[in-house]
Amino acid sequence: ERTARPFVLELHEGDRTMAALLGGKGAGLAEMSRLGLPVPPGFIVTTEACRAWLAGAREPDGLWDQIEAAMVDLERRSGLRFGDPSAPLLVSVRSGARFSMPGMMETVLDVGMNDAVAAALVARGEGRFAWDSYRRLVQMYGRTVLGVDGALFDEQLTRLRQQTGAATDAELDAADLERLTAGFRWLVHERTGEDLPQDPREQLHRAVVAVFASWNGERARLYRALEGIPDDLGTAVNVVQMVFGNRGERSGSGVCFTRDPVSGAPGVFGDYLPDAQGEDVVSGSRSPMDLSELGRREPALHQELSTHLRTLEEHYRDLCDVEFTVEQGRLWILQTRLGKRSPAAAFRIAVELVDEGLIDLDEALTRVDGTQLQTLLHPTFASQEGLTPLAHGLAASPGAAYGQLVFDSATAMEWTAIGRAVVLARPETSPDDFGGLLAARAVITSRGGLTSHAAVVARGLGRTCVTGVEGLVVDPVARVATLPGGVSLPEGTVVSVDGTAGEVYAGQRDVEPSAVSTAISQGVPHTAEISDSTVRAVLTLLAHADLRRRLGVMANAETPDEARAARRFGAEGIGLCRTEHMLLGERRVLVERLVTDDDRAGALAEIEALALEEFTSLLVAMEGLPVVVRLLDPPMHEFLPDLVDLSVEAAVAAERGTLDAALERRLSTTRRWHESNPMLGLRGVRLLTVLPQIIDAQVRALAEATIALRAAGHDVRPELMVPLVADVAELTAARERMEGIVADVARAHDASLHLPIGVMVELPRAALTAAALADHADFFSFGTNDLTQTSWGMSRDDAEANFLAAYREAGILATDPFKTLDEAGVGALVAMAARDGRRARPGLGLGACGEHAGDPASIGFFARTGIDYLSCSPPRIPVVRLEAGRQAV
Ligand code: ADP
Ligand code: MG
Ligand code: MG
Numbered sequence: 001e002r003t004a005r006p007f008v009l010e011l012h013e014g015d016r017t018m019a020a021l022l023g024g025k026g027a028g029l030a031e032m033s034r035l036g037l038p039v040p041p042g043f044i045v046t047t048e049a050c051r052a053w054l055a056g057a058r059e060p061d062g063l064w065d066q067i068e069a070a071m072v073d074l075e076r077r078s079g080l081r082f083g084d085p086s087a088p089l090l091v092s093v094r095s096g097a098r099f100s101m102p103g104m105m106e107t108v109l110d111v112g113m114n115d116a117v118a119a120a121l122v123a124r125g126e127g128r129f130a131w132d133s134y135r136r137l138v139q140m141y142g143r144t145v146l147g148v149d150g151a152l153f154d155e156q157l158t159r160l161r162q163q164t165g166a167a168t169d170a171e172l173d174a175a176d177l178e179r180l181t182a183g184f185r186w187l188v189h190e191r192t193g194e195d196l197p198q199d200p201r202e203q204l205h206r207a208v209v210a211v212f213a214s215w216n217g218e219r220a221r222l223y224r225a226l227e228g229i230p231d232d233l234g235t236a237v238n239v240v241q242m243v244f245g246n247r248g249e250r251s252g253s254g255v256c257f258t259r260d261p262v263s264g265a266p267g268v269f270g271d272y273l274p275d276a277q278g279e280d281v282v283s284g285s286r287s288p289m290d291l292s293e294l295g296r297r298e299p300a301l302h303q304e305l306s307t308h309l310r311t312l313e314e315h316y317r318d319l320c321d322v323e324f325t326v327e328q329g330r331l332w333i334l335q336t337r338l339g340k341r342s343p344a345a346a347f348r349i350a351v352e353l354v355d356e357g358l359i360d361l362d363e364a365l366t367r368v369d370g371t372q373l374q375t376l377l378h379p380t381f382a383s384q385e386g387l388t389p390l391a392h393g394l395a396a397s398p399g400a401a402y403g404q405l406v407f408d409s410a411t412a413m414e415w416t417a418i419g420r421a422v423v424l425a426r427p428e429t430s431p432d433d434f435g436g437l438l439a440a441r442a443v444i445t446s447r448g449g450l451t452s453h454a455a456v457v458a459r460g461l462g463r464t465c466v467t468g469v470e471g472l473v474v475d476p477v478a479r480v481a482t483l484p485g486g487v488s489l490p491e492g493t494v495v496s497v498d499g500t501a502g503e504v505y506a507g508q509r510d511v512e513p514s515a516v517s518t519a520i521s522q523g524v525p526h527t528a529e530i531s532d533s534t535v536r537a538v539l540t541l542l543a544h545a546d547l548r549r550r551l552g553v554m555a556n557a558e559t560p561d562e563a564r565a566a567r568r569f570g571a572e573g574i575g576l577c578r579t580e581h582m583l584l585g586e587r588r589v590l591v592e593r594l595v596t597d598d599d600r601a602g603a604l605a606e607i608e609a610l611a612l613e614e615f616t617s618l619l620v621a622m623e624g625l626p627v628v629v630r631l632l633d634p635p636m637h638e639f640l641p642d643l644v645d646l647s648v649e650a651a652v653a654a655e656r657g658t659l660d661a662a663l664e665r666r667l668s669t670t671r672r673w674h675e676s677n678p679m680l681g682l683r684g685v686r687l688l689t690v691l692p693q694i695i696d697a698q699v700r701a702l703a704e705a706t707i708a709l710r711a712a713g714h715d716v717r718p719e720l721m722v723p724l725v726a727d728v729a730e731l732t733a734a735r736e737r738m739e740g741i742v743a744d745v746a747r748a749h750d751a752s753l754h755l756p757i758g759v760m761v762e763l764p765r766a767a768l769t770a771a772a773l774a775d776h777a778d779f780f781s782f783g784t785n786d787l788t789q790t791s792w793g794m795s796r797d798d799a800e801a802n803f804l805a806a807y808r809e810a811g812i813l814a815t816d817p818f819k820t821l822d823e824a825g826v827g828a829l830v831a832m833a834a835r836d837g838r839r840a841r842p843g844l845g846l847g848a849c850g851e852h853a854g855d856p857a858s859i860g861f862f863a864r865t866g867i868d869y870l871s872c873s874p875p876r877i878p879v880v881r882l883e884a885g886r887q888a889v
Contacts, residue, residue, distance in 0.1 A: 005066040005069060005070065006046075006048070006062075006066070007045055007046055007048060007049035007052075007060065007062070007063050007066050007067075008043050008044070008045055008046070008049075008066040008067060008069075008070045009021075009022065009026075009030075009043060009044045009046060010041075010042075010043045010044075010070065010073060011026075011029050011030050011033045011039065011041065011042050011043065011044065011240075012030070012033045012034065013030070014026060014027060014029075014030030014031075014044065015027065015030050015031050015034055016028065016030070016031035016316075018030065019098050020047065020098050020233075021046050021047055021048065021236070022044050022046060022047070022096075022236050023044070023047060023095075023096035023097050023098055023235055023236030023238070024096060024097065024098060024099065024100050024337055025094065025095075025096030025236070025238055025335055025337070026044040026096050026236045026238050028335060028336045028337055029042065029044075029238060029240070029334075029335070030044070031315075031336075032312070032333055032336060035311060035312075035315060037308055037311065037312075037333050038308075038330075038331060038332050038333055039240075039332070039333055039334070040078075040240050040241040040242070040243050040332055040334070041074055041077040041078055041240070041241050042074060042091070042238060042239050042240030042241055043070040043073070043074060043238075043239055044096075044236050044237070044238050044239070045063070045067065045208060045236060045237040045238075045239065046236055047097070047098065047233060047234040047235060047236045048234075049063055049212075049237075050212045050215060050234030050235050050236065050237070051232070051233075051234040053209070053212045053234075054212065054215065054216070054232075054234055059209070064205060067204070067205075067208065067239075068201075070239070071204070071239075074089070074091070074239070074241060075089055077241075078241045080241075082112050082200050082201070082204075083112060083114070083116075083117070083199070083200040083201070085116045085117050085119065085120035086120065088112060088113075088117040088120070088121075089112055089241060089242075090110050090111060090112040090113055090117075090133070090241075090242040091111050091112055091204070091239050091240060091241055091242055092107060092108070092109045092110070092111065092238070092239070092240050092242055093107065093108045093109075093111050093204065093207040093208060093211060093237060093238075093239055094107040094211070094237065094238040094239075094240065095107055095211045095214055095215075095235045095236075095237065095238075096235060096236050096237075096238050097215070097229075097233060097234070097235040097236070098233050099227070099229050099233075100337055101220060101223050101224070101227075101229070103219075104214075104217070104219050104220040104223045105211065105214040105215060105217065105220050105235055106144040106210055106211055106214035106217075107140070107144075107211070108137070108140045108141055108144050108145065108203075108207040108210065108211075109136055109137065109140055109242065109277060109278075109279070110133045110134070110136050110137040110140070110242060111137065111141075111200065111203045111204055111207050111242075112200040112203065112204070112242075113130075113133050113134050113137045113200075114196075114198045114199075114200060114203075115198060116198075117130075118130045118131065118133075118134050118181075122174075126247070127174035127178070128173060128174040128177060129244065129246060129247045129248065130174075131174055131177035131178045131180070131181050132172075132177050132246050133242075133244070133246065133277075134177075134181045135177055135180045135181040135184055136246075136277060136279075137196070137203075138181060138184040138185050138188060138196050139153045139184055141188075141196055141203065141206075141207065142184065142187070142188040142191075142192075142196070144207070144210045144211075144214070145206045145207055145209075145210040146188060146191075146192045146194060147192070148187065148188055148191045148192060149191075152187055152191070153184060153187065156180065156183050156184065156187065157169070157180065160172065160176060160179070160180055160183075164176055168286045169280070169286065170274075170275055170276070170286060204239070208237050208239075211235060211237045212234075212235065212237070214235070215234055215235045225811055225814065228814060228815075240334070243325050243327045243330075243332040243334075244277070244325070244327045245273075245275070245276050245277050245278065245325040245326060245327065246275055246276055246277045247275075247327055247328055248275060248328065249274060249275060250298075250326070250328050250329045251274070251275055251325075251326055251327050251328055251329075252272055252273055252274040252275055252276055252294075252325070252326050253272070253273055253276045253277055253278040253280065253281050253323075253324070253325045253326070254270055254271055254272035254273065254281060254288070254291065254294070254323070254324050254325075254326075255270055255271055255278075255281050255321065255322070255323055255324075256268060256269060256270025256271070256272075256291055256305070256309065256321070256322050256324070257269045257270055257319060257320070257321050257322070257339050258309045258310075258312060258313040258319055258320045258321075258322070258339070259313075259319050259339075259345075259349060260345065261319065261321070261339050261340065261341040261342065261345055262341075262342050262344075262345060263342075263344065263345055263348070263534075264341065264342075264344060264345030264346070264347070264348030264349045264352070264533065264534065264537075265348075265533075266352065268291055268305075268306055268309055269291065270290075270291040270322075271288035271289070271290065271291065272288055272289050272290075272291055272293070272294045273286055273288040273289070274289075277325075278323055278325060278334065291305075298326075298329075301326060301329070301331055304331050305324060305331060308322075308331075308333060309322060312336055313358075314358065316336075316338065317353060317358045317359050317363075318338050318339075318349075318353065318359075318367070319338065319339040319341055319345075319349050320336050320337065320338060320339055321336065321337060321338075321339035321340070322335065322336045323335040323336075343368075343371075343372035343373070343375040343376050344376060344534040345534075346367065346368045346372050347368050347372070347373075347376070347534050347537035347538050347541060348533045348534045348537045349367070350364035350365075350367040350368055350537065350541065351364055351533075351536070351537035351540050351541065352533070352537070353367075354540075361540075361541075361544045362544075362548070362889040363889075364541060364544070365541055365544055365545060365548070365882075365885055365886050365889050366886060366889060368541060368882070368886075369856055369882070369883065369886065370856030370859065370879040370880070370882050370883035370886075371856045371857075371879075373516075373538065373878060373879050373882050374856070374876075374879050375398050376514060376516040376517075376534070376538065377514055377516060377517045377520075377875060377878065377879070378398050378399045378400070378500070378514060379399070379400050379511045379512060379513055379514060379517075380400050380498075380500065380511070380512060380513075380514050381400045381496065381498055381505075381509045381510065381511060381512070382509070382510040382511070382512045384509065384510075387505065387509075389498075389503035389504055389505050390483060390487065390495070390504050390505055390506050391469045391470060391471065391472055391483050391503070391504045392469070392470050392502060392503055392504075393444065393445075393466040393467055393468045393469035393470060393472075393502050393503070393504070394455070394466065394467045394468045394502050395466065395499060395500055395501060395502035396454065396455035396458060396465040396466055396467040396499065396502070397443075397455060397458040397463060397464055397465035397499050398464070398499045398500040399442070399463070399464030399497075399499040399500065400464060400496070400497070400498055400499070400500070400509070400511050401421075401423070401441040401442040401463075401464040401496070401497055401499075401511075402421065402423070402441070402442075402494060402495065402496040402497070402507075402508045402509060402511075403420070403421035403422045403423040403440065403441045403442060403494065403495070404420055404421065404422050404423065404491075404492045404493065404494055405422070405423050405425050405481060405489055405490075405491060405492065405493045405494075405495055406422045406423070406424055406425070406436075406440075406491055406492075407424075407425055407426065407474055407475070407476040407479055407480075407481065407491060408426075408436065408476050409424065409432065409433045409434075409435050409436025409437070409439075410435075410436070411436075411491070412424045412435070412436035412439045412440045413435050413436060413439045415439075416439035416440070417439075421441050422439065422440050422441065423440060423441060423442045423443070423444065423495055423497055424436045424437065424439075424440035424442070424443045424444070425443075425444045425445070425446075425472070425474050425481050425489075426443070426444075426445050426446075426454065426474055426476070427445065427446050427447055427474050428445050428446070428447040428448045428453065428454060429443070429445060429448075429453045429454040429457070430453060433453075433454075434457065434800070434801050434805045435801050437454070437457050437458060437463060438800070438801070440463065441463070441464065441497075442463060442464035442465065442466075442497035442499065443458050443463055443464070443465045443466075443497075444465070444466045444467070444469050444472070444497060444504055445465075445466075445467045445468070445469065445472075446468070446469050446471075446472040446473060446474055447467075447468065448467040448468055454467055455467045457805070458499075464497050464498075464499035465497075465499050466497055466498075466499055466502050466503065466504060469504060470484075471483050471484035479491040493506075494506075494507055494508050495507070496508060496509035515532060515534075515535055516534065516535055516538050517875075517878075519535045519538070519539060520538070520539065520542065520568075520569060520570070520878050521565070521568035521569055522568075523568065541882065541885075542570075542878060542881055542882055542885075544885060545881050545882045545883075545884065545885020545886065545888075546570070546881060546885065547885075548885045548888040548889050549881065549884035549885040549887070549888045550863070550884070550888055551859070551862065551863055551867065551868070551869060551870055551880075551884035551887070551888075552572050552573075552847075552868055552869030552870070553570065553571060553572055553869065553870055553871075553872075553877055553880050553881050553884060554571055554572055554573045554574060554575030554576075554626075554628075554847070554849075554869050554870065554871040554872075555569075555571040555573070555574050555575065555576075555871060555872065555873070555874050555877060556574070556575065556576040556577075556578070556849055556871050556872060556873050556874075557571075557574050557576075557577065557618075557873075557874060558577055558578055558579075558581045558582075558614075558618070559581075559614075559618070560617045560618055560620070560621040562874055563618055563621035563622050564621055565874045565875075566874040566877060567621075567622070567625075569874055569875070569877035569878055570877050570878065570881055571625075571874065571877050572625060572869070573622065573625040573626035573627060573628075573717075573869075574618070574622055574625070574626070574627040574628060574871070575626075575628050575781065575847050575849050575853075575869060575870070575871020576628060576630060576721075576781070576849040576871045577618065577627060577628060577629045577630060578630055578633065579611070579629060579630060579631065579632055579633075579698055580632055580633060580634050580638075582607075582610055582611060582614055583607065583632070583639060584638070584639070587610070588639050588640075590603050590606055590607050590610075591603075591607075591636070591639035591640070591694075592639065592640055592641075592666075592669075594607070594691070594693075594694065595636065595639075595640070595669055595673060595691070596665060596666065596669045600693075604693050604694070604697050607694065607697050607698075608697040608698075608700060608701050609701075611697060611698055611701035611702070612701040612704055612705055615629070615701055615702050615705040615706075615718070616705040616708070616709065619705060619706065619709055619714070619716040619717075619718060620709065620714060620716070622716075622717075623714055623715055623716060624715050624717070625717065626717045626718075626719055627716070627717060627718050627719065628718075628719045628720075628721050628758065628781065628847075628871075629698075629702055629718055629719065629720055629721065630720075630721040630722075630723055630760065631684075631685070631687075631695050631698055631699075631720070631721065631722055631723060631734075632684075632687060632694055632695065632698065633683060633684050633723040633724065634683055635675060635678035635679065635681050635682060635683040636673045636682055636683070636687070636691075637670075637673055637674060637675060637678050637681075638678075640669070640670050640673055641666065641670055643670050643671060643674045646666060646667050646670050647667065649663070650663055650664070650667045679786075679789065679795065679797075680790075683723075683724055684722075684723035684724025684725070684760075685722050685723060685724050685725050685730045685731070685734050686724065686730075688730070688733060688734055688737070692737065695734070695737065695738070696737070696741055699720065699737075699738045699741045699742065700741050700744075700745055702718055702720065702755070703741065703742045703745035703746065703753055703755065704745055705718075706718050706753060706755070707745065707746065707749050707751050707753055710751075711749075711751070718755055719755060719756040719757070719758060719778070719779070720738060720755050720756070720757045720758070721757070721758045721759065721760055721779075721781060722734045722735075722757065722758070722759050722760065723760045723762065723783070724760065724762060724763065724786070725759050725760065725761075725763070725766050725773065726763045726765040726766055727765065727769065728769060728772040728773050728775070728776060731759050731773055731776050731777065732776050735757055735776055738755075738757060739757075742754075742755055756778040756779065757777065757778055758777050758778050758779035758780060758781055758845065758847075759773050759776075759777040759779075759780060759781075760780075760781050760782075760783045760786075761773070761780045761781070761782050761783065761787070761830075761833050762782070762783030762784070762785075762786035762787045762790070763786065763787065763790050764787070764790055764791050764829055766833070767787070767829035767830065767832060767833035768829075768832075768833075770832070770833035770834075770836040770837040770840075771836040771837065771839065771840040772840075773837065774836070774837040774838075774840035774841040774844050775840055775841065777837075777841075777844070778844075778845065779844060779845030779846065779847060780833065780834070780837050780844060780845070780846050780847070781846075781847040781848065781849055781871070782830050782833070782846075782847070782848040782849070782850075782867070783849060783850055784821060784826060784830070784848060784849075784850045784851070784852040784853070785818065785850040785851055785852075786850075787826055787829060787830070788817050788818055788821075788822065788826050788852075789818075791825055791826050791829060792817060792822075792825070792826075796818050799818070800816065800818070804816055804818075815857075818851060819851060819852075819855060820852070820855055820857045820858050821852040821855070821857075821858035821861055821862075823861050827861055827865075830848075830861075830865060831865050834846055834865055834866055834867065838866070845868055845869075846866065846867045846868045846869075847867065847868060847869045847870070847871055848862055848867050848869075848870050848871065849870075849871035849872070853870035853871055853872045853880070854870070854872030854873060854876035854879065854880055856879060856883050859880060859883040859884060859887060860883075860887050863884060863887035863888070864887075870884070
């Protein structure tokens with residue numbers, strides 16, 4: 001039978017494993033039919049047919065014949081006939097792709113309705129039902145197949161309600177709906193010159209094509225780009241016998257979840273709307289009742305629904321969401337899929353399913369991810385009694401932040417540059433606002449939904465964001481925002497933005513760490529004692545991830561405070577201590593003194609003393625664990641005054657006759673060290689050629705600190721790392737110099753000391769010559785930020801604002817390579833260097849530090865590539881532990 005109809009499958013021929021061919025909705029319907037749930041009969045036109053249609057822009061050979069044949073079967077199963085007024089079969093024609101794309105594609109209900117069928121129903125005394133179904137068909141067919149603007153139908157409907165004084169659609173009677181049907185048909189004709197076809201088969205065929213075409217609709221394409229769904233999968237088309245929730249008081253439609261998708265709490269959860277078709281529940285045209293209310297009205301029905309929901313949850317072993325319809329007291333299930341859930345619910349449900357014996361802990365670990373955990377770690381506002389928000393909007397990007405209001409991106413950037421915290425408020429944002437989004441602590445917009453530009457970019461950047469703020473009017477010219485009730489918020493007003501709740505508050509609210517983050521860092525030992533179910537679930541799954549993971553998790557940390565925070569979050573050492581932090585800020589002058597030859601020895605001595613002090617406290621804070629100290633890395637100019645500023649200062653001084661020798665010297669030094677391409681300039685290991693003393697000072701300080709601490713009984717484990725090596729000769733030169741200094745220090749103290757020396761692999765040439773490097777390195781640490789910058793040849797500081805954002809907007813690049821590791825390019829270099837390095841030196845340690853090491857989407861790559869440890873910023877550590885565990889099960 002299958003080969004006779006390659007493009008069509010009856011529901012009972014499929015199952016849940018066939019989502020690629022049947023789409024998610026079709027596979028779910030098929031599986032439910034198998035389980036014996038009350039699913040109306042139907043068939044599925046496969047994604048293969050859609051792909052053939054998309055490729056040829058016409059129907060593939062034999063498709064219509066197969067559909068016709070399937071309709072004959074459907075007539076037999078339902079006992080009804082398509083287009084026969086005496087026993088009319090109506091069908092729904094529903095899109096359904098492999099990956100759920102809610103609301104992004106089209107569905108046409110009530111296909112098969114026409115004048116003759118309506119007249120027959122009217123004659124049987126079902127006028128209201130007949131006209132309600134008819135007007136719905138005209139509306140959906142008009143919009144989906146003929147392309148009439150949906151808002152025009154809504155306008156007519158609203159007008160009719162006003163004229164008749166009906167509060168909701170439910171109060172419209174048969175005569176009203178008959179008029180509405182006529183009005184809709186007139187509208188369609190006026191707009192398209194076409195009438196709704198009276199031939200049900202023509203309706204069906206054109207609806208199927210419209211569903212195919214909706215795959216390439218603008219909304220659908222945008223959604224796929226955002227969610228990373230491939231463009232060539234196509235959608236299936238589900239043709240299912242209509243069951244009617246709009247057939248009187250004992251009929252209705254609902255949507256429900258097998259548990260609460262927001263909190264994760266057990267117990268059926270959902271909405272029900274009497275005398276309605278399914279679309280009405282989601283569209284929000286009437287307020288639905290809670291399922292428990294249905295339970296009071298129709299206890300037997302509620303009981304039956306609950307039984308089916310339990311069957312589904314036990315079968316899928318996960319939270320399911322379900323669409324159902326009741327037709328004159330009889331229950332039908334129309335759709336199921338795994339339910340979308342909040343991050344808090346994801347953890348709670350996963351662990352409670354383990355408690356209930358439905359899944360094991362390994363499985364539970366795969367049900368959550370690092371991105372969800374990251375959300376739960378965002379700080380929150382401390383709760384404050386009796387506080388009411390200024391305004392509500394959509395919770396577009398979670399977090400809690402406060403700052404001064406600004407109304408354009410330029411001001412956001414200026415104010416941030418002078419150290420102010422700002423909240424950017426815009427009517428909506430566009431790619432031009434990227435700089436402002438980046439600068440602001442939080443973003444609010446008056447227009448736009450959860451997929452608006454502001455929302456998407458903010459989530460990408462981890463900025464707190466509330467969109468669609470009700471009643472907010474932003475006037476960037478007058479530099480003021482207003483809210484209903486005469487509230488006026490001039491530029492500079494401090495507001496607090498709760499991106500988790502979607503609320504804006506006046507003034508500065510106190511921020512505190514989230515409950516989850518507090519619990520993790522306190523390392524609560526007995527999880528059963530913790531009352532909050534989500535907190536308990538996170539700790540349980542983190543513990544299990546630790547048991548499973550093969551990747552080590554280290555921290556990027558410089559100060560003892562950071563080191564302690566990292567330990568509390570579970571770091572197993574410091575994978576990257578950037579020594580430049582010691583020399584920036586006020587201490588910049590030390591480097592300036594060093595390079596201006598003013599008292600070079602004095603400056604060096606100070607640098608060394610500082611380093612000794614800082615290394616000592618850092619090593620103690622990380623006692624028992626490795627600390628990888630990277631030699632000074634940034635370009636020299638970062639330590640020197642800005643050349644332009646200084647030139648101006650000198651010019652002004654010369655004008656006034658106050659230019660002195662000191663200023664002249666500063667200017668000439670700054671000029672000498674100035675580089676037009678500093679990131680590709682004199683930095684990292686290259687400093688060896690011009691300023692080896694600074695490296696000597698760092699190594700000597702580390703050796704001194706180590707010997708002193710070990711003598712005092714401390715178990716400290718420092719290692720050294722050389723940045724920006726391109727050639728093995730640079731490494732051997734650096735190594736020789738460092739080993740000499742370590743030996744000198746050891747000799748002076750009559751001690752013995754060995755410090756492992758590793759190399760940062762962060763230039764393509766280092767990766768390409770990894771075998772040679774491995775001969776002289778105890779470990780590699782992949783610096784994927786610089787490696788991305790140098791292999792793409794794009795500046796990590798400028799690319800985003802200058803063109804990467806526009807690339808994403810235009811669909812040229814889907815992801816930011818500085819955020820998520822580019823496996824095809826940069827990843828290939830990492831994999832090659834790891835392989836070559838290990839071949840040359842089997843015990844070679846392999847680490848990765850930089851943004852990607854803390855990015856949930858990149859961790860799988862590192863796990864597969866055989867990296868030993870990832871080093872990330874302390875707050876990311878739990879996320880990496882969890883992801884590393886997930887990768888191992
Ligand atoms: P979406 O993917 O947007 O949810 P669906 O294909 O599920 O679209 O259909 C839209 C609405 O129509 C849903 O509420 C669904 O339950 C309802 N519906 C679909 N098919 C039928 C049917 N055969 N009988 C009654 N209602 C249906
Ligand atoms: Mg649906
Ligand atoms: Mg680097």
